Amino acid sequence: MTAVSDRQQLQYIAGQAADARVNVELETEGMTLNLGPQHPATHGTLRIIVKLDGEQVISADTVMGYMHRGYEKLVEVRTYPQVTTLINRIDWLSSFANEVPFILAAEKLMEVEAPPRAQWIRTILFEMARVANIGLFLGEMGLQLGAMTAAFYAFRDREFVLNQIEAVTGGRFHPNFDRIGGLKDDLPKGWIDETKIVMKRMREFCDEMEELLVGNEIFQARMRGIGVIPAEVGLSYGLSGANIRASGVDWDIRRDGGPTPLPYKDLDFTVWTHPDGDSFARYWVRLQETREATRLVDQMLNGLPGGSIMAKVPRIIKVPEGEAYVETENPLGAMGYYIVSKGDLGPFRVKIRSASFSNVSIAPWVLRGVYVPDIITILGSLYFILGDIDR
Amino acid sequence: MVLAIHLAYWQQTIIKSIAVLLCVLLPAGAFVNLFLFKMSSFMQSRLGPMEAGPHGQLQLLAEVGKSLQKEDITPAKADEKLFKLAPYLIVASVLLVYVVVPFGPDAYFTNLDVGIFYALAVSSLSVIGVLIAGWASANKYSLLGGLRAAGQLIAYELPMVLAVVGVVIQAGTLNMQGIVAAQANGEIFGFSGLGNPYILTQFVGFFIFLVAAQAELTQTPFDMPVAESEIVAGYMTEYSGLRFLLFFIAEFASVGAFGALAATLFLGGWYLPGLDMTANYMNVLGPIIVLTKIIVIAGVIFFVRFTYPRFREDQLQKVAWTFLIPLSLANIFLTAILKVVF
Numbered sequence: 001m002t003a004v005s006d007r008q009q010l011q012y013i014a015g016q017a018a019d020a021r022v023n024v025e026l027e028t029e030g031m032t033l034n035l036g037p038q039h040p041a042t043h044g045t046l047r048i049i050v051k052l053d054g055e056q057v058i059s060a061d062t063v064m065g066y067m068h069r070g071y072e073k074l075v076e077v078r079t080y081p082q083v084t085t086l087i088n089r090i091d092w093l094s095s096f097a098n099e100v101p102f103i104l105a106a107e108k109l110m111e112v113e114a115p116p117r118a119q120w121i122r123t124i125l126f127e128m129a130r131v132a133n134i135g136l137f138l139g140e141m142g143l144q145l146g147a148m149t150a151a152f153y154a155f156r157d158r159e160f161v162l163n164q165i166e167a168v169t170g171g172r173f174h175p176n177f178d179r180i181g182g183l184k185d186d187l188p189k190g191w192i193d194e195t196k197i198v199m200k201r202m203r204e205f206c207d208e209m210e211e212l213l214v215g216n217e218i219f220q221a222r223m224r225g226i227g228v229i230p231a232e233v234g235l236s237y238g239l240s241g242a243n244i245r246a247s248g249v250d251w252d253i254r255r256d257g258g259p260t261p262l263p264y265k266d267l268d269f270t271v272w273t274h275p276d277g278d279s280f281a282r283y284w285v286r287l288q289e290t291r292e293a294t295r296l297v298d299q300m301l302n303g304l305p306g307g308s309i310m311a312k313v314p315r316i317i318k319v320p321e322g323e324a325y326v327e328t329e330n331p332l333g334a335m336g337y338y339i340v341s342k343g344d345l346g347p348f349r350v351k352i353r354s355a356s357f358s359n360v361s362i363a364p365w366v367l368r369g370v371y372v373p374d375i376i377t378i379l380g381s382l383y384f385i386l387g388d389i390d391r
Numbered sequence: 392m393v394l395a396i397h398l399a400y401w402q403q404t405i406i407k408s409i410a411v412l413l414c415v416l417l418p419a420g421a422f423v424n425l426f427l428f429k430m431s432s433f434m435q436s437r438l439g440p441m442e443a444g445p446h447g448q449l450q451l452l453a454e455v456g457k458s459l460q461k462e463d464i465t466p467a468k469a470d471e472k473l474f475k476l477a478p479y480l481i482v483a484s485v486l487l488v489y490v491v492v493p494f495g496p497d498a499y500f501t502n503l504d505v506g507i508f509y510a511l512a513v514s515s516l517s518v519i520g521v522l523i524a525g526w527a528s529a530n531k532y533s534l535l536g537g538l539r540a541a542g543q544l545i546a547y548e549l550p551m552v553l554a555v556v557g558v559v560i561q562a563g564t565l566n567m568q569g570i571v572a573a574q575a576n577g578e579i580f581g582f583s584g585l586g587n588p589y590i591l592t593q594f595v596g597f598f599i600f601l602v603a604a605q606a607e608l609t610q611t612p613f614d615m616p617v618a619e620s621e622i623v624a625g626y627m628t629e630y631s632g633l634r635f636l637l638f639f640i641a642e643f644a645s646v647g648a649f650g651a652l653a654a655t656l657f658l659g660g661w662y663l664p665g666l667d668m669t670a671n672y673m674n675v676l677g678p679i680i681v682l683t684k685i686i687v688i689a690g691v692i693f694f695v696r697f698t699y700p701r702f703r704e705d706q707l708q709k710v711a712w713t714f715l716i717p718l719s720l721a722n723i724f725l726t727a728i729l730k731v732v733f
Contacts, residue, residue: 033531041620055535055704144620146611146701152435218612218700372535373703376621 030058033372037066041144041376044386048363050375057375060367062360067390072350079345080106080180080317087337088174090354091388093136094129094331096165099178102337102350104261105326106180109319109341113261118182118309123262124300125165125177126328127293128195131202132161133331134242134290137383138209141283144380145222150212157205160198167191180317182310192301199294206291214287223280227366227378230277237365238358241333243382246285247277253329262328266303269296279381286383318345332356332388356388407500414489415482418647418685419640424451425686426693427643434697458639461632466529469629473527478630478637480520485641487513488648493568495661495677496669506567507559510652511552514607517645518544521616524638525626536625539704540616543606546711547613551603553719557596557726558589558656571660575668588659595722597657599715601691604649606707608642610692612699613707646689654684 036047045066051058071090075083087102088095100122107113114122139154162172167188169175177184213219229239231247244251252271254264272288274281319341327336333355340349359382366378398406428450432439440447465471491506493499503509518541525537559565562573577587590597606613617625627638654660661677662668702710 031531033535040623142700146614146618146620147699149431149435149697152437156436213700216700218702218706221706222700222703371703371705373615373618373621 035375037063041379043140044389046360046379046384046386046389048367048375048379050367050372052372055372057367057370057372060364060375062363064357064360064389067386069387069391071391072352075347075350077346080319080347083347083350084178085174085176087352088176089387090352090391091133091330091332091335091356091385092173093385094133095171095173096125096169096175096177097129097133097328097330098335099176100126100262101326101328101330101335102339103178103180104328105324105337105339106319107261108324108326109322109339110180110313110317112181112311112313114182114311115308116263116305117186117307118311119261120263120300120304121168121183121187121309122178123264124195124297124304125168125175126262127296127300128161128165130293130331131199131290131297132158132165134286134293135161135202135205137286138206138213138283138290141380142209142213142219144376145219147213147216147219150209153205153208153212157202160201164191164195164198167194179310181313182308186309192304196298196301199297202294203291206287206294210287214284220280222373222377223283223381224276224278226279226374227370227381228276228278229362229366233365234277234362237362239333239362240355240358241329241331242285242289243282243333243359245271245273246281248273248275253327253334257327257329260326260328263300267296267299269299279377282381282383316345318343319347327353330355332383332385333359352391354388354391356384356386357391360384360389411486411489411500414492414651415486415644415647416640418650418682418689419643420451421686422643422646422689422693423454423639424448426689430690430693431697434694455636458632458636461635463632463634464629466629468529470527470529473523474629475634477520477524477527477626478634478641480523481517481641482637482644484513484516484520485644485648487516488645489651491567492648492651492655492681493571493661493677494681495674498661498674498677499568502566502568505565507555507565507570507652507656510567511548511555514645514648514652515544515548517641521626524630528626528629530629532622532624533626533628535622536616536618536628539622540609540626542704543609543613543616543707546708547603547606547715550599550711550715550719551607553716553723554593554596554599554603555656557593557719557722560723560726560730561589561593567655567660571655571662572668574659575662575664585664586659586662588657590657593657593722593726595718596726597653599719599722600653600657601688602715604653605692605695606711608646608649608692610646610696612695612701614696614701615704615707618701646692647685650685650688650692651681653688654681658684658688660684 031052033050033052034047035050037045047063047066049061049063071086074086083102084099087098090098135158136154139151142150165175166172168191169177229247231249234244234247235249250271250273255271269292272285272292274285321341321343323340325336325338327334335355336353338351339347342348363379367375370378428439428447440450443449443453465474488510490500491503491510521540522537525533558570562570564570574588575586579587579591609616617627627635630638661681663680666673
């Protein structure tokens with residue numbers, strides 16, 4: 001941990017020195033660079049106002065809201081079953097994972113619990129969404145660093161996972177499959193065996209990425225020691241998911257999040273952490289997590305309980321008065337829904353806690369004193385989805 | 392030019408003008424079609440262009456046609472004259488390199504006695520065009536890209552020149568024809584069956600030359616000046632239509648130019664072992680041999696391009712100054728000693 005703090009201190013001193021040069025001596029004129037809203041590396045419409053001294057960043061400000069779609073307000077005029085269609089679009093790369101915490105919160109308010117088989121299939125699809133999402137990140141990170149080939153491999157192999165999700169839900173990208181009290185349908189015939197093959201393939205994909213990128217010296221030189229986030233700073237900014245685990249904080253809602261109807265307590269899995277807190281650590285943790293998720297899916301497919309997939313719920317869903325907050329460990333980090341119900345057909349107020357918003361809020365702190373290419377590395381390794389920031 | 396038929400000076404000039412254009416356009420088009428469209432696609436597990444013509448072979452024409460139709464935009468704040476001049480400067484530097492590359496015993500444009508010296512000098516002219524493009528665009532990304540390109544080209548000019556010095560010591564001449572002849576007539580420790588293509592004895596120099604060429608050509612892993620995920624397209628950001636096409640042609644044609652230099656310096660140029668050096672048919676066969684060697688070298692360059700991530704600017708400088716330059720100096724030292732001993 002001390003090594004990390006030292007590095008961070010050095011980076012901070014470099015930032016201060018850059019400040020001093022511009023403010024006191026007035027030798028060089030700084031340049032303000034608008035990274036975004038339209039920029040190839042922000043994959044969406046994130047705008048970062050960077051003040052530069054040469055190629056060194058003096059200060060960076062993130063400007064969000066170019067993609068704000070007002071979901072928190074929109075769900076107030078929709079019924080509970082209609083809400084899942086909207087919230088699918090928050091983190092669009094792992095849509096199904098967005099539905100789960102909302103449905104769990106609504107079930108908690110209604111005091112309904114889905115039958116075990118539904119919970120298991122939910123978790124299977126949840127983890128598959130994680131594989132699809134983080135798997136894409138593994139290749140995308142290469143693209144940010146100029147290795148275009150890795151990104152194509154990621155897109156190719158992600159498609160197999162999406163096909164499996166489509167086979168169950170009918171939606172490749174936006175499943176809209178989770179229901180209060182269970183699921184829309186059961187698994188199709190032959191799906192379990194196919195999925196096992198796909199999960200094996202995704203493990204091979206992870207090995208491929210490890211060979212292509214992690215072992216590459218240039219990749220390591222670009223990632224190691226870049227964008228170091230010490231654990232205490234990360235925690236104070238509200239980082240979650242792989243970003244905080246890469247700083248050595250052993251915290252995973254799947255394991256430490258308290259009682260949940262999802263069957264994680266019956267499963268055997270490792271929570272990966274890395275002591276360094278740099279971009280490489282974030283990549284490495286995500287790589288291990290993808291592997292872990294494929295193993296989780298395999299475990300669940302083997303132990304899938306039988307029975308019904310829908311609990312008894314009224315035809316017209318009215319959620320009794322009350323408030324509930326449910327948080328799950330989504331691919332990007334902790335995602336939660338705070339639902340306030342007044343006993344109507346739709347929620348009275350919903351607050352969405354999305355992971356990327358907090359994850360990206362550390363950018364001004366971590367970008368101080370780095371070089372322009374490192375901005376891309378750091379933002380890429382923090383891994384945000386624009387829809388997840390702006391909602 | 393002593394061909395089977397005698398040609399007047401003006402006839403020779405016309406042939407040479409057309410030939411130098413062919414030298415630039417043919418390899419550039421071949422690389423785009425072969426490597427950028429198809430090889431990269433197969434490496435990235437996709438098909439690439441398939442619609443235009445059989446297996447997408449006419450895609451190149453479609454792309455050129457598209458670029459010609461596009462509006463020629465000059466940004467309002469740009470320095471208009473310089474902005475328009477820059478792409479021509481870059482293309483000109485590529486054309487000038489080909490002037491000294493020999494394609495056969497009599498098939499050359501000029502036979503300068505300081506051939507390789509001249510080629511390395513004019514090949515670095517393109518940096519002026521890049522700097523002008525970066526500055527005149529009045530775009531911050533362009534400026535960053537232009538400055539990066541300048542820093543990079545200067546840093547890699549030195550190892551490249553030093554790598555070539557090894558060849559020059561061994562051949563004992565700066566003349567490109569002389570270097571080809573020295574390789575054809577040379578011998579390695581008394582064995583003269585293969586001649587002495589300098590890739591066998593100057594393999595360190597060949598490696599340094601290829602790395603430096605990769606950096607000069609701004610191909611990945613040294614493509615910071617045009618890094619699309621960082622600074623959009625670097626100095627090319629503001630260009631459109633024909634002017635962008637010129638940049639594009641220059642990028643790929645200069646791969647051909649450096650490939651031609653590498654082929655001449657290290658792979659024996661237009662000569663293959665077993666052929667008659669002075670025969671007339673070498674004037675026809677020679678260009679084909681050179682082109683084949685160029686494509687092989689370009690294949691290596693593009694294979695690396697589609698495999699590696701890119702360096703950061705400071706890491707690139709570090710590689711140049713702390714690794715390549717000492718290595719090339721050691722290579723020169725060793726070559727000089729061996730030259731004196733044997």
